[in-house]
Amino acid sequence: MLAYSVRRLLVAIPTILLLIVACFFLMHVAPGGPFTSERPLPPQVLANIEARYGLDQPLWKQLWDYLYNIVVHFDFGPSFKFKDRDVNDIIAQGFPISLTYGSLSFLFATAVGVSLGIAAAIRHNTWIDYFAVGLGIAAQALPNFIMGPILILTFTLWLGWLPGGGWHGGQWQYLVMPVIALATSYMGSIARITRSSMLEVLNSNFIRTARAKGLPTRTVIWRHALKPTLLPVVSYLGPVFVYVLTGSVFVDIYFSTGGLGQAYVGSALSRDYAVLLGVTILYGALTVIVNLLTDLAYAWFDPKIRY
Amino acid sequence: MNKIIRTSLAGLLSSTMITGAAFAAGTHPKTGEALADDQTFTYRILDEHSSVDPQVVEDVSGAEIVRDLFEGLMNQDEDGNLVPGVATGYTVNDTKDVYTFTLRDEAKWSNGDPVTAGDFVFAWKRAVDPELSSPYAWFMELMSIENAAEIIAGNASVDDLGVKAIDDKTLEVRLSAPLPYFPQMTTHSTTFPAPQKVIEEFGDAWTKPENIVSNGAYVLTEHLPQERSVRERNEMYWDNDNTIIDKVVALVINDENVALTRYLAGELDRTEIPAGQYPRLKEEHPDEAISFPRLCNYYYTFNLSDGGPEAFKDPNVRQALSLAVDRSIITEKVLAGGQPEAYTFAPEATAGFTVPDVEMASMSQAERDELAKELLAEAGYGPDNPLSFQMVYNTAENHKKVAVALSQMWKQKLGVNAELANMEWKVFLEERGNQNFELARGAWCGDYNEASTFLDLLQSDSGYNDGKYNNARVDELLAEAKTSDDPAPLYTEVERIIAQETPVIPIYHYAGVYMMDSDVGNWPVNNVEQNWYSKNLYKLAE
Numbered sequence: 001m002l003a004y005s006v007r008r009l010l011v012a013i014p015t016i017l018l019l020i021v022a023c024f025f026l027m028h029v030a031p032g033g034p035f036t037s038e039r040p041l042p043p044q045v046l047a048n049i050e051a052r053y054g055l056d057q058p059l060w061k062q063l064w065d066y067l068y069n070i071v072v073h074f075d076f077g078p079s080f081k082f083k084d085r086d087v088n089d090i091i092a093q094g095f096p097i098s099l100t101y102g103s104l105s106f107l108f109a110t111a112v113g114v115s116l117g118i119a120a121a122i123r124h125n126t127w128i129d130y131f132a133v134g135l136g137i138a139a140q141a142l143p144n145f146i147m148g149p150i151l152i153l154t155f156t157l158w159l160g161w162l163p164g165g166g167w168h169g170g171q172w173q174y175l176v177m178p179v180i181a182l183a184t185s186y187m188g189s190i191a192r193i194t195r196s197s198m199l200e201v202l203n204s205n206f207i208r209t210a211r212a213k214g215l216p217t218r219t220v221i222w223r224h225a226l227k228p229t230l231l232p233v234v235s236y237l238g239p240v241f242v243y244v245l246t247g248s249v250f251v252d253i254y255f256s257t258g259g260l261g262q263a264y265v266g267s268a269l270s271r272d273y274a275v276l277l278g279v280t281i282l283y284g285a286l287t288v289i290v291n292l293l294t295d296l297a298y299a300w301f302d303p304k305i306r307y
Numbered sequence: 308m309n310k311i312i313r314t315s316l317a318g319l320l321s322s323t324m325i326t327g328a329a330f331a332a333g334t335h336p337k338t339g340e341a342l343a344d345d346q347t348f349t350y351r352i353l354d355e356h357s358s359v360d361p362q363v364v365e366d367v368s369g370a371e372i373v374r375d376l377f378e379g380l381m382n383q384d385e386d387g388n389l390v391p392g393v394a395t396g397y398t399v400n401d402t403k404d405v406y407t408f409t410l411r412d413e414a415k416w417s418n419g420d421p422v423t424a425g426d427f428v429f430a431w432k433r434a435v436d437p438e439l440s441s442p443y444a445w446f447m448e449l450m451s452i453e454n455a456a457e458i459i460a461g462n463a464s465v466d467d468l469g470v471k472a473i474d475d476k477t478l479e480v481r482l483s484a485p486l487p488y489f490p491q492m493t494t495h496s497t498t499f500p501a502p503q504k505v506i507e508e509f510g511d512a513w514t515k516p517e518n519i520v521s522n523g524a525y526v527l528t529e530h531l532p533q534e535r536s537v538r539e540r541n542e543m544y545w546d547n548d549n550t551i552i553d554k555v556v557a558l559v560i561n562d563e564n565v566a567l568t569r570y571l572a573g574e575l576d577r578t579e580i581p582a583g584q585y586p587r588l589k590e591e592h593p594d595e596a597i598s599f600p601r602l603c604n605y606y607y608t609f610n611l612s613d614g615g616p617e618a619f620k621d622p623n624v625r626q627a628l629s630l631a632v633d634r635s636i637i638t639e640k641v642l643a644g645g646q647p648e649a650y651t652f653a654p655e656a657t658a659g660f661t662v663p664d665v666e667m668a669s670m671s672q673a674e675r676d677e678l679a680k681e682l683l684a685e686a687g688y689g690p691d692n693p694l695s696f697q698m699v700y701n702t703a704e705n706h707k708k709v710a711v712a713l714s715q716m717w718k719q720k721l722g723v724n725a726e727l728a729n730m731e732w733k734v735f736l737e738e739r740g741n742q743n744f745e746l747a748r749g750a751w752c753g754d755y756n757e758a759s760t761f762l763d764l765l766q767s768d769s770g771y772n773d774g775k776y777n778n779a780r781v782d783e784l785l786a787e788a789k790t791s792d793d794p795a796p797l798y799t800e801v802e803r804i805i806a807q808e809t810p811v812i813p814i815y816h817y818a819g820v821y822m823m824d825s826d827v828g829n830w831p832v833n834n835v836e837q838n839w840y841s842k843n844l845y846k847l848a849e
Contacts, residue, residue, distance in 0.1 A: 032733025037365075038750075040740060040770050041442060044460045048440035083358040084514045085532070093532055152565055156572045164569035165560060167534050253561040258534035262561070266355075271733055 001299070004307040005292065012288040019284045020277065024063050027273055034080035034271045053080060066277070076281075077274035081267070087278035094260035095282065100170050101257060102244040105182040109244075110237060113187040114230070117194025121229075122221065124199060132191060140188030147181040148254030165256040178251045186240050193236055198229045231301050238294030242287050335551070335828070341848040343826060346553040348844055350577040351566040355533050355559050359514045361499035362434045365442045368557070370496045375538055375555060375841045376521040377499040380408050380427070380478070381490055383838045385831040387658065387756055389490055393422055393500070393522070394478075403485035408478040408493075413545040416502055417519075417526045424472035426500035426522075432465045433506075434497050443497040446754075450492050453481040485790055491755055494838060524550050524842035533559050538841075551845040567822065576824040576846075582705045585644040585820050594825040598645030599832040600656040603752035603817035604761060605649070607698065607713070611810060612742040612775035616696055619745070623682040624694065625809040630679035631720045632713060633672050637814055641708050644820035649813035651802045653761040656816070656835040660758040663799040665806035676720050683721055695724040700748035701735040709814065710748070739773045747773065749811070756836055758798040759788060765801075765810060776810035 035041060035049055050056045054065060069075040076087035085093075113136075120132035142150075155177060156164035168174050201207060202225060210220045249261030260279060267275035298305045334341055356369035361377050364370055380394040394408040414422035433439055435447045435458045447455040453469025469481035482489065492498065502513075502520045509518045516527045524546065525538035538555045541547065558574075560566040563581045570578040580588055580596060589596040609619045618624050634648035650668040653660055662668075667675060688694040698714065700706040707729065714725040725746070730738060739747045751771075753760040763769055766785050767777040784801050788794035805811070819837060823830055828845040831837070 030733070031737040035442065036733050036736050036740075037442075038736060040736075042445050042448070042459070042770065045440070045442070045444045048437040048444070048459070048461075049442065052438070052440045081357055082355070082532070083360060083363045084511050090532070149562075149565060149568070152568050156574075157568050160572065164572055164574055165565065166558065167531065252533065254565050256534055256558060256560050258531055258559075262533050269732065 001296070001307045005296070008292050008295075009288075012285070012292075015288060016281060016284050020067070020281060021063065023277055023280045024066070025059070027271070027276060028059060030271065032271055034273060036271070053078065066274075070281075076278040079267075079272055079275050081270050081272045081275070087274050090263055090275055091260065091278060091282060094258060094263050097167060097170070097257055098245050098248050098252075098259035098261060101175060101178045101182065101251065101259065102241075102248055104175065104179045105186070105244050106237075106241055108179055109183040109187040109190055109240070112183075113190025114194050114233065116187075116191040117233075118198055118221075118226075118229070120191070120195040121198035121202065129195075132195065136188040136191035136195075138188070139184040140192070141185075143185055143250075144181045145250045145254070147184055148177075148250060151177045151181055152254065165254070167257050174255075174257075178255045178257055181254070182244055182248065182251050186244065190233060190236065190240075193233050194229065197232050198225065201225050201229045204228075227301050231298065234294060234297050234301060238290050241290050242283065245286065246283050335845055336549070338828070340828065340845075342551065343846040343848045346551055346846050347556060348552050348554070348577075348827065348841060348846065349556040349558065349575050351560045351570070351575050351579070352557050353559075353561065353563075353579075356536070356557075359519070359527060359536075361496045361501060362430060362439060362441050362443070364496055371839070372527075372536065372538065372557065373496040373499065374523070374838065375525040376519070376523045376527055377496070378414075378523045378544075379495070379499040380410075380493040382840065383494050383834060383836070385829065385834060385843065387831075387834040387836060387838070389494070392494075393427075394493075397490060403487060404482040406480045406482070406489055407473070408480070410476045410478065411545060412476065414522065415543045415545060416522045417541050417543050418502075419543055420502075420520075421475070422500060422522050423475040424478040425475070426502065427478050427498075428470050428472050429503045430499065430501035431470045432468050433501055435459050435468060436465050437461055441497070446492075446495060446497045449754075450489060450498075451482045451484045451486050453483050455483075487790075487792065488755065488757055491757075495755070524840070525555060535559065544842075546842070550842040552841050555841045570822050576827050577830075578822050580644060580820045580822055582642050582644065582708070588822065592822070595822050596820075597823050597830075597832065598818045598820045600647060600654065600835060601752070601817040601819045601837060602654060602656055602756060602835040603750060604652060604654055605709075605750045605814050605817065606652070606748075607746050607812045607814065608749045608774035608776075609746055609810060609812075610742055610744050610774055611777070614742055615775075616745050618686075618688070618694055618696065621686045622808050623686040624688070625812075626807075627679040627682040627686070627721065628717060628723070629809045629812040630667060630675040630682070631716055632812060632814065633716055634815060635672070636716070637709055637712055641712055642705070642815070644818055646815045646818045649815045650806070652765065652805055652811060652813055653758040653798065653802065654816035654835075657753065657758050657761070658756040658835075659795055660798055661795055663802045663806075665803065667806065679721060683723075688721075688723075690722055693722050693724055695726070696745040697726045697728055698746040698748075699728045699730060699735065699738065699744050701732045702729045706748055713814075742773070742775060749773065750817075752817070753836065759785065759794070762798060762801050765805065774810055776808075778804060778808065778810075780804060 035046060054062060078086045079090060116132040116136060120129040123129050152164050155162040162173055162176055166174055207220060207225055210224045248259050249265045251257055252259045252262035263275060264279045299307055352368040356372060357366045358364045358369055359372050359376060361373050364373050378392045380392055382390050382392040384390045393410055393414045395411045397406050397408045399406050410424055416422060434441050435444050435455050444459050448459060454463050454467040457463035458465055458468060471479045473479050500522060505520045506513045512518060516530050519527050524541055524544045526541045528539045529537035536557050540550060540553050563579055566578040569575055585596060585598060609625055638646045638648050647655060650665050651662055655662045698710060700710050710727050714727060717723040717725050738744055751761060751764060762785060764771045765776050765781060766772060767782050781801055781804055784797045788797040791797060826847040826849060828847050829843055831839050
């Protein structure tokens with residue numbers, strides 16, 4: 001298993017390198033640059049700025065310098081838009097925020113989603129099942145960019161219980177709405193996947209054997225049914241974990257949380273090349289690591305899988 | 308008269324030395340209104356500001372913060388008039404190309420150091436220094452400071468800039484051309500002083516709250532990017548005793564509807580009203596929904612370059628399209644925020660600008676439509692040979708609404724097929740700048756309060772003239788206006804030519820459409836540039 005992990009991580013290096021190169025060239029192909037503005041800069045001023053950031057160099061040289069600085073100095077370059085911060089600052093400031101509300105949303109969506117799914121499957125075709133399925137579909141049908149404004153209207157304007165946005169170091173009042181808004185649609189999907197997977201498992205032969213042995217229902221569910229039920233859920237959760245971090249742009253826009261999602265989209269729109277690349281690399285690396293963890297988790301959930 | 312009373316009152320008050328603390332639970336020294344205990348002003352900004360470095364900042368929300376943190380030679384009052392800032396006044400020589408500013412003795416940086424003429428010299432040299440490569444270096448060029456253009460181009464040393472500290476309190480500026488409105492330009496953030504010692508010590512990080520030293524009424528105390536920035540009273544500010552607001556909080560809220568909800572929940576004192584919602588909000592909150600004219604225009608420009616469509620080379624076609632636009636539908640039904648209809652390029656709100664009597668403005672819409680049909684038929688377009696073109700705008704809900712309305716008006720009245728195309732902002736700028744369009748949206752906000760800031764866009768060699776309109780007479784008039792003591796009639800003639808030749812279709816002029824808490828006092832609605840200073844505001848007791 002260790003050898004497998006090391007092999008996977010080694011493969012990740014060329015993958016991320018390829019990602020950087022592809023992203024770098026795509027970025028430069030996009031019309032306009034970081035200093036294109038409604039008030040076009042006089043050519044001399046523009047030339048001075050481009051010289052300052054090395055944008056007057058040929059593309060291959062820019063790419064080489066960029067990679068060199070990352071590998072040797074772990075420096076992801078300056079932001080073109082925010083003059084007093086570089087990419088390292090922006091990630092150091094935004095990523096912990098995204099990670100906090102992203103992880104909480106992930107835990108919330110998983111815990112509630114799996115519980116709902118299991119309850120629905122065990123009480124198949126009862127009111128619990130209908131309730132869980134109804135809730136799951138409703139949650140899935142409400143993407144976070146709809147949930148955001150609805151929550152703010154309800155809890156900030158009408159009820160006056162929660163502040164409408166901000167971060168304030170992650171105090172709980174400021175976390176509630178972002179976490180719920182981000183979690184709901186994933187929660188709905190997780191509930192549905194869990195439910196159908198559990199139903200399938202409960203109809204399988206080994207469960208029938210377990211019941212025939214006279215095991216109590218609780219043991220059958222927890223000891224025998226749960227692990228195989230969660231297998232498809234886990235393969236869904238891997239990408240979800242990356243989505244709750246990358247998809248957080250809506251949360252950042254609606255709740256002014258200051259996370260990395262806004263920096264990601266903002267940098268693409270303002271052609272802030274270094275920030276865009278830096279965040280892309282971070283998300284790329286995160287995807288690689290989470291995929292590896294997901295694969296390793298399979299081995300634990302399914303005795304048939306061995307690395 | 309009013310002004311005289313106000314000035315003498317201010318003089319009286321500053322001589323009685325009222326302390327800042329006395330305001331907190333008291334009454335306003337000039338108006339006598341009861342003041343709130345909590346003097347915090349909280350407002351929404353659309354996007355994270357680019358910087359609070361005066362020589363680097365390039366966006367409106369950043370400039371608003373910089374105007375509070377730093378103070379330049381001159382300030383603007385509530386009506387946009389020039390009032391003393393760090394300078395108590397200035398003198399100018401007969402040829403109007405050497406200005407000498409006298410700095411006040413009591414002006415201090417937030418660390419207690421005196422503000423000297425040397426701080427301005429340092430800042431101005433910094434602004435043109437190719438090494439800093441300020442995106443606003445061109446502003447120093449626009450100010451006609453001697454050698455600014457040469458330094459930016461790398462053909463002269465920074466030390467050759469025409470600015471000199473005669474002594475600690477006297478600043479001399481030499482211009483390459485006489486510029487009557489030069490003092491007005493010193494209210495712009497690029498010209499604010501910069502603390503040399505601090506910048507040399509911390510480099511680019513000098514603007515972080517823990518490092519920054521500033522000379523304005525406020526100091527930056529907190530900055531959480533993409534979330535909030537906080538500025539608080541600067542005890543060292545020379546006019547601190549007359550400053551009432553203690554703390555100003557700028558919250559970044561990207562979505563304007565969320566911002567409105569948070570305003571209604573009482574979290575904000577000011578936010579913008581989304582298009583179309585002004586009438587409803589005005590009815591529900593008559594004291595809070597406000598609308599006032601601003602120094603910006605909104606127009607469509609024809610591509611008149613050689614590569615542009617043949618049809619637009621005919622002035623009749625251009626005029627027909629402009630005539631058929633029912634501006635009142637756009638301003639009253641689509642935007643509904645009290646925006647003035649536009650028949651000229653420069654807004655009526657521009658200082659010293661008299662709107663000329665353009666023929667179109669005095670006609671009824673029915674008459675305009677009739678004339679439009681005639682002109683288009685004369686140009687050879689009709690049901691058998693319909694005019695077709697593409698109109699582009701940058702992706703945004705409001706621009707789309709306006710574009711749809713325009714194309715419908717042209718379709719229904721003239722049978723013209725206008726195909727809509729939207730582009731992401733930077734793509735749009737690139738395409739428009741390279742004349743890869745037929746008809747394109749445009750908008751412009753004045754850099755200073757004078758008609759040339761708009762009309763220069765139509766000068767044939769202007770870098771901003773994306774439609775490549777070229778009229779020798781217009782160029783001549785605009786060149787003449789630069790040094791004229793009374794440029795108003797020249798501007799009027801330019802507008803008449805534009806109305807005749809229609810290189811652009813003016814649609815409307817902007818309005819500031821805000822929800823403003825009724826306890827905010829003295830918001831400068833008459834300052835069309837919206838250069839506001841927190842030190843002039845106050846919060847009333849509820």
